Amino acid sequence: MSVSLLLSFTLVFPAILLAAVEKADNGLISSTADHSQFKELQEPFKIGPDVTEACLKCHTEASKQLHQTKHWNWKFTNPETGQTVGKTEVINNFCLAVETNYPRCTSCHIGYGWKDASFDFTSEKNVDCLVCHDTTGSYKKYPAGAGHPAYKDKPFPPKGGKKIFKAVDLNKVAQNVGKTTRATCGACHFYGGGGDGVKHGDLDSSMTNPDSKLDVHMGTDGLNFVCADCHTTDGHETQGSRYNPVAKDKHGIDVIGRDDKSRATCESCHGLEPHPETVNNKLNEHTDRVACQTCHIPTFARGGKPSKMWWDWSTAGRKTPDGKPIKEKDKNGYVTYVTKKGHFRWGENLEPEYRWLSGNIRFRSVGEKIDPTQVVSLNVFDGSYDDMDARIWPFKVMRGKQAYDKVNNTMAIAHLFGKDKDAYWKSYSWSKSLANAMKAAGEEFSGEYDFMETEMYWPLAHMVAPKEESLQCEECHSKDGRLANLTDFYLPGRDNNGMLDIIGWLAVAGTLGGVSLHGFVRILAGRRRKNS
Amino acid sequence: MSKVKYYSGFERFWHWTQALLIISLLVTGFEIHGSIELFGFTKAVDYHIILAWSLIVLWVFAIFWHLTTGEWRQYIPAAPNRIFAMMKYYAIDIFMGGGHPFHKSRKEKLNPLQRMAYLSMHLVIAPALWISGWLYLFYSDLEVVGLEGLGLMGIALAHTAAAFAVLAFLVAHLYLALTMSKNMADLKAMLTGYEEENND
Numbered sequence: 001m002s003v004s005l006l007l008s009f010t011l012v013f014p015a016i017l018l019a020a021v022e023k024a025d026n027g028l029i030s031s032t033a034d035h036s037q038f039k040e041l042q043e044p045f046k047i048g049p050d051v052t053e054a055c056l057k058c059h060t061e062a063s064k065q066l067h068q069t070k071h072w073n074w075k076f077t078n079p080e081t082g083q084t085v086g087k088t089e090v091i092n093n094f095c096l097a098v099e100t101n102y103p104r105c106t107s108c109h110i111g112y113g114w115k116d117a118s119f120d121f122t123s124e125k126n127v128d129c130l131v132c133h134d135t136t137g138s139y140k141k142y143p144a145g146a147g148h149p150a151y152k153d154k155p156f157p158p159k160g161g162k163k164i165f166k167a168v169d170l171n172k173v174a175q176n177v178g179k180t181t182r183a184t185c186g187a188c189h190f191y192g193g194g195g196d197g198v199k200h201g202d203l204d205s206s207m208t209n210p211d212s213k214l215d216v217h218m219g220t221d222g223l224n225f226v227c228a229d230c231h232t233t234d235g236h237e238t239q240g241s242r243y244n245p246v247a248k249d250k251h252g253i254d255v256i257g258r259d260d261k262s263r264a265t266c267e268s269c270h271g272l273e274p275h276p277e278t279v280n281n282k283l284n285e286h287t288d289r290v291a292c293q294t295c296h297i298p299t300f301a302r303g304g305k306p307s308k309m310w311w312d313w314s315t316a317g318r319k320t321p322d323g324k325p326i327k328e329k330d331k332n333g334y335v336t337y338v339t340k341k342g343h344f345r346w347g348e349n350l351e352p353e354y355r356w357l358s359g360n361i362r363f364r365s366v367g368e369k370i371d372p373t374q375v376v377s378l379n380v381f382d383g384s385y386d387d388m389d390a391r392i393w394p395f396k397v398m399r400g401k402q403a404y405d406k407v408n409n410t411m412a413i414a415h416l417f418g419k420d421k422d423a424y425w426k427s428y429s430w431s432k433s434l435a436n437a438m439k440a441a442g443e444e445f446s447g448e449y450d451f452m453e454t455e456m457y458w459p460l461a462h463m464v465a466p467k468e469e470s471l472q473c474e475e476c477h478s479k480d481g482r483l484a485n486l487t488d489f490y491l492p493g494r495d496n497n498g499m500l501d502i503i504g505w506l507a508v509a510g511t512l513g514g515v516s517l518h519g520f521v522r523i524l525a526g527r528r529r530k531n532s
Numbered sequence: 533m534s535k536v537k538y539y540s541g542f543e544r545f546w547h548w549t550q551a552l553l554i555i556s557l558l559v560t561g562f563e564i565h566g567s568i569e570l571f572g573f574t575k576a577v578d579y580h581i582i583l584a585w586s587l588i589v590l591w592v593f594a595i596f597w598h599l600t601t602g603e604w605r606q607y608i609p610a611a612p613n614r615i616f617a618m619m620k621y622y623a624i625d626i627f628m629g630g631g632h633p634f635h636k637s638r639k640e641k642l643n644p645l646q647r648m649a650y651l652s653m654h655l656v657i658a659p660a661l662w663i664s665g666w667l668y669l670f671y672s673d674l675e676v677v678g679l680e681g682l683g684l685m686g687i688a689l690a691h692t693a694a695a696f697a698v699l700a701f702l703v704a705h706l707y708l709a710l711t712m713s714k715n716m717a718d719l720k721a722m723l724t725g726y727e728e729e730n731n732d
Binding site for chain 2: 278279280282285288472473474477478479489490492493494495496497500501503504505507508510511512514515518519521522525526529
């Protein structure tokens with residue numbers, strides 16, 4: 001074997017291992033079932049739902065379980081607020097809302113065929129097992145396929161697209177199913193908002209195979225966690241949702257049999273006082289008011305992929321003088337203007353913004369009254385220094401401009417994707433697009449619109465840095481530190497009482513001046529006595 | 533003229549260690565306060581805590597020493613007319629070349645004004661520092677003693693105010709200690725323990 005061949009093996013082989021069915025220490029596969037031996041999975045499959053039907057022959061309850069989940073319903077009633085949230089209910093400042101844009105948005109749904117509001121949520125065969133359980137890396141949902149992968153080679157965009165989605169080998173994928181991986185979860189969660197790293201800031205494709213510097217838990221050179229190691233599941237329901245985060249885990253380490261089944265908080269493993277005590281115990285004394293993430297995620301979008309920080313829909317629709325769509329890019333090749341979507345700003349290696357968070361996260365809904373003269377927060381939450389359940393959390397704050405109903409002063413959503421002429425990406429007519437989506441949502445729309453500035457808060461919990469790189473005290477305990485804007489409490493090193501400082505320094509200066517004058521007069525008087 | 537031993541070994545150890553600790557506490561404290569930048573907040577806090585505990589230990593020994601030797605009597609306030617005489621001396625007579633109204637002796641080492649100054653240091657400023665400093669240090673555990681209602685700001689400001697008082701005290705102390713005796717006799721006495729009896 002030549003050296004170069006050996007080299008290529010050592011480089012390629014680990015990558016193959018990562019994408020293969022999980023192996024135990026003894027070299028056997030971890031699962032007690034080798035799915036490639038099941039005859040149910042040998043029969044030719046035409047479409048995804050055929051595979052699901054085969055899965056359900058053994059895993060009889062799987063679809064019923066999935067039907068209960070947020071992943072399936074995109075709808076969830078927060079027990080804390082009573083508000084029904086989820087992807088179908090909330091508005092964001094990326095592509096605004098799912099309503100009327102189903103086939104595009106639902107390419108990230110764990111099902112097949114959600115192409116409009118008539119989707120049958122009771123269908124068992126329409127649950128997509130493979131998108132989460134694929135280990136081959138070859139199963140990809142087609143971006144505008146309402147959840148289906150490409151069954152024959154297909155370009156995207158459909159007309160003249162350069163990216164080819166290859167026909168999936170459903171049998172191969174089905175025979176190699178396994179536990180979820182960073183890659184399967186990431187297939188959707190790393191690409192939320194329409195592209196790599198766009199939405200979250202702490203989740204992008206660099207987290208598929210991160211090193212320990214990027215994420216100390218998931219680093220492939222270290223602990224090599226997968227998402228489900230913390231986001232544990234029970235009957236297919238996944239723990240640790242941003243819709244009702246645990247802002248302050250008072251419970252500490254979770255022990256099997258005694259505690260809840262969630263390991264989605266840092267405290268679930270690290271406990272409430274994880275820091276070694278030095279001459280002071282101040283680090284542990286911060287855990288009641290400062291979330292772990294605040295110090296341990298010093299910056300986000302750290303893996304070489306930028307995150308979208310600004311999206312201005314108000315400038316969308318511009319074309320060249322001869323009527324062609326415009327596309328502008330920054331020096332790194334990231335789109336900063338595109339006719340369909342308006343202006344973008346991207347950021348990499350960013351300092352989070354910090355807010356108090358105790359919970360009770362509420363989201364704006366379609367038709368809700370807003371004050372367009374203010375920056376409208378698309379999600380609001382409780383928390384302040386005086387709220388003892390609140391801790392300081394790091395956030396990516398997504399900002400931008402989006403349409404609202406100028407007469408009713410209500411939130412508006414847009415029909416963006418589709419072949420009909422109401423779709424904004426066909427006609428570039430906001431009036432038609434907004435009217436269409438508002439009607440579909442059953443909301444009033446005056447027909448008049450304008451653009452308002454909005455912000456949306458995305459709590460950060462990933463890209464946890466090695467402890468050596470966590471924030472040092474000075475980052476916050478200083479005059480212009482990271483908490484400069486969080487002013488509802490006294491922060492040593494940042495705050496003082498101006499009057500006390502003036503009086504204090506005057507007292508010191510007065511004493512110094514007094515004794516200096518006293519000494520000076522003594523010298524003068526002494527000389528005069530000598531002379532006389 | 534004969535040499536008299538004014539300051540015992542412990543007393544001198546106490547004085548100079550305390551001087552070092554207090555000056556270091558002022559430096560690290562004002563860094564924590566945000567007035568200066570020297571070690572960085574993290575190290576300043578660690579140093580401040582170590583220095584504070586050291587000073588507390590020193591004070592415990594000093595209190596024990598004062599009580600067992602009876603030296604605490606040095607701080608009993610003098611009669612008002614003697615205090616006024618000292619004030620008049622510093623305000624007027626000193627410029628006129630007038631004599632010092634106080635004669636230092638082993639039994640009465642401190643002049644009436646010094647007595648007042650040190651007594652207020654021991655009974656007002658130092659306790660204010662101890663108490664506010666402890667509340668500051670143990671801020672996260674104040675519910676144990678039922679004091680969780682105390683705000684951090686109030687505690688911090690009390691501690692800062694006391695620190696300003698110490699700094700002003702230090703300035704005045706240095707002036708008086710270094711300029712009021714001939715040939716720095718006061719300083720020499722605090723270093724060697726001995727002073728010529730006739731000096732004033």
